[in-house]
Amino acid sequence: MKTIPIHDVSRLQGSAYHHAPAHPDDTLVGVGKGTQAGEYLRRYWHPIGVAAEVTSRPQMVRLLGEDLVLFRDKAGRPGLLYPRCMHRGTSLYFGRVEEEGIRCCYHGWLFSVEGHCLNQPCEPDGGQHRDTARQPWYPVEERYGLVFAYMGPPEKKxxxxxxxxxxxxxxxxxxxxxxxxxxxxxxxxxxxxxxxxxxxxxxxxxxxxxxxxxxxxxxxxxxxxxxxxxxxxxxxxxxxxxxxxxxxxxxxxxxxxxxxxxxxxxxxxxxxxxxxxxxxxxxxxxxxxxxxxxxxxxxxxxxxxxxxxxxxxxxxxxxxxxxxxxxxxxxxxxxxxxxxxxxxxxxxxxxxxxxxxxxxxxxxxxxxxxxxxxxxxxxxxxxxxxxxxxxxxxxxxxxxxxxxxxxxx
Ligand code: FES
Ligand SMILES: [Fe+2]
Structure with a gap:
């Protein structure tokens, strides 16, 4: 059998065959809720859109791994809501923006930019318990022509x-x-x-x-x-x-x-x-x-x-x-x-x-x-x-x- 001369031994080293499986640094790379880095990132405000592009046309946005619906009500307030309607889950992407918020297309529940349910048109008296209903929401603020969102614990905003x-x-x-x-x-x-x-x-x-x-x-x-x-x-x-x-x-x-x-x-x-x-x-x-x-x-x-x-x-x-x-x-x-x-x-x-x-x-x-x-x-x-x-x-x-x-x- 042919052997490799001793001066060529370096030719045996560094082979990709011996390359160990590699991985990201898990501490640094998370962005989702519950990951260490994701929870850290959630303690800060992040831009979510250009203010001029946030209109009464609802848009889907993604931030820190969460899909959200972004819109501006007809009174001019930007809103960022969890997209699945709390009633039966239709996406508010198909909602209609009104003066006071966004109205779900399916049964018409109306949500303010802070998720308050203001109207449930198919319920007696427009929803006798609507005050207890809250669509999940995140705070947003505008500055420098951008819309910023805060997605962390509310008490830490x-x-x-x-x-x-x-x-x-x-x-x-x-x-x-x-x-x-x-x-x-x-x-x-x-x-x-x-x-x-x-x-x-x-x-x-x-x-x-x-x-x-x-x-x-x-x-x-x-x-x-x-x-x-x-x-x-x-x-x-x-x-x-x-x-x-x-x-x-x-x-x-x-x-x-x-x-x-x-x-x-x-x-x-x-x-x-x-x-x-x-x-x-x-x-x-x-x-x-x-x-x-x-x-x-x-x-x-x-x-x-x-x-x-x-x-x-x-x-x-x-x-x-x-x-x-x-x-x-x-x-x-x-x-x-x-x-x-x-x-x-x-x-x-x-x-x-x-x-x-x-x-x-x-x-x-x-x-x-x-x-x-x-x-x-x-x-x-x-x-x-x-x-x-x-x-x-x-x-x-x-x-x-x-x-x-x-x-x-
Ligand atoms: S699913 Fe939204 S109002 Fe019924
Ligand atoms: Fe560069």
Missing amino acids: PVLPRYDILEDLEEGEFIEVNGSGFAGFADDVKDPHVPYHWLQNWENIVDPYHVHVLHATFSGIQFAEGFKILPKVDFEPVESGVIYHAYREFEDGRSMDRINSALLPNISAIPDIDLAPGRGSWVGWHVAVDDTHFRGFFAARTRKPGRFAPFKMHNGKSWLELSEQERQDFPGDFEAQGGQGAITLHSEEHLATSDRGIGLLRRMMKKQIATVAEGGDPLGVHFHEEQALVKIRSGNFYTDPAPHETTTA
């Missing part, structure tokens, strides 16, 4: 946060929103439910190294020329999240500190990706739709509309216009993150020095998950309006000499 980036608008400024799922990176995605786990998208926020590789060298310049420079990076835990500083020295003598924030539970503040100088102007929410889908919502302060115009990924084409081969040759975030699978397999990762931000973020998240499991309140959750304001650090801060007006470095 926090104040809806305000973000300084989006407050105190100046003359001529307004807030533009986007709920199309990816916003700017694989945009034009008509289905806002992006088909992989939300954490893969959110962790990307604390990964400045991929910006150098994926977005500036591997696939050509997707954002700005300046990202070709491999940055020096510092990660810093902040009150309820992780920020990074990505320092770059440019050939013209300028240097830049790019500060980027990821805040619990799923929020981002990415500075301008053209490397334009100044404070960041947008806030993103990387929302868990279910175990294998997320939806991005973004709100930006701006002076001119079009902040979320289709982003040109390659050769003047937006993501939807790229062929399969072009996406393979010039991949972007969607390919890199989606390529990790519907739910990544944490057990077979090999986190390295460049993943310090991800390590920090995961440890912070796990600590909050444990805190919630023990009955405590997670970081970033407050119960008084005066605590609602969140200050976010985000921006491209150049040193002298003063930056050119051009947006690329």
Whole structure:
């Protein structure tokens, strides 16, 4: 029998035949009710829709693995209800919205946005016991042109946060929103439910190294020329999240500190990706739709509309216009993150020095998950309006000499 020479023994190692079965980190990946991470996520407000798109036409939405019906009553109040009518289970998706709420198509029970049953037309006196009937509901609030939902224990409902980036608008400024799922990176995605786990998208926020590789060298310049420079990076835990500083020295003598924030539970503040100088102007929410889908919502302060115009990924084409081969040759975030699978397999990762931000973020998240499991309140959750304001650090801060007006470095 032929034996392999001793100097070739490494050829016996690393075979995929010996590769152990891999699995996600169960502590991190749950989104459903009763899972550890799902209960933690339920302690925060999450965007559920773009306010202008929440109308008297009922729509089915999914958030944290729950299917719900979202509508706006004719008095202008948004409502989010469990969709199966409490009477005999017909979907309120087929209901009709009225001044006071939504009326089930089957036997006409009418529910307010808080689930109160206001009318049971087939019952004596319009329902003598209707006051005791309650369609399951969740609280919603509107802010920044988005509708937010709170799906946690009612007695633990926090104040809806305000973000300084989006407050105190100046003359001529307004807030533009986007709920199309990816916003700017694989945009034009008509289905806002992006088909992989939300954490893969959110962790990307604390990964400045991929910006150098994926977005500036591997696939050509997707954002700005300046990202070709491999940055020096510092990660810093902040009150309820992780920020990074990505320092770059440019050939013209300028240097830049790019500060980027990821805040619990799923929020981002990415500075301008053209490397334009100044404070960041947008806030993103990387929302868990279910175990294998997320939806991005973004709100930006701006002076001119079009902040979320289709982003040109390659050769003047937006993501939807790229062929399969072009996406393979010039991949972007969607390919890199989606390529990790519907739910990544944490057990077979090999986190390295460049993943310090991800390590920090995961440890912070796990600590909050444990805190919630023990009955405590997670970081970033407050119960008084005066605590609602969140200050976010985000921006491209150049040193002298003063930056050119051009947006690329
Ligand atoms: S099933 Fe809704 S009113 Fe009967
Ligand atoms: Fe990216």
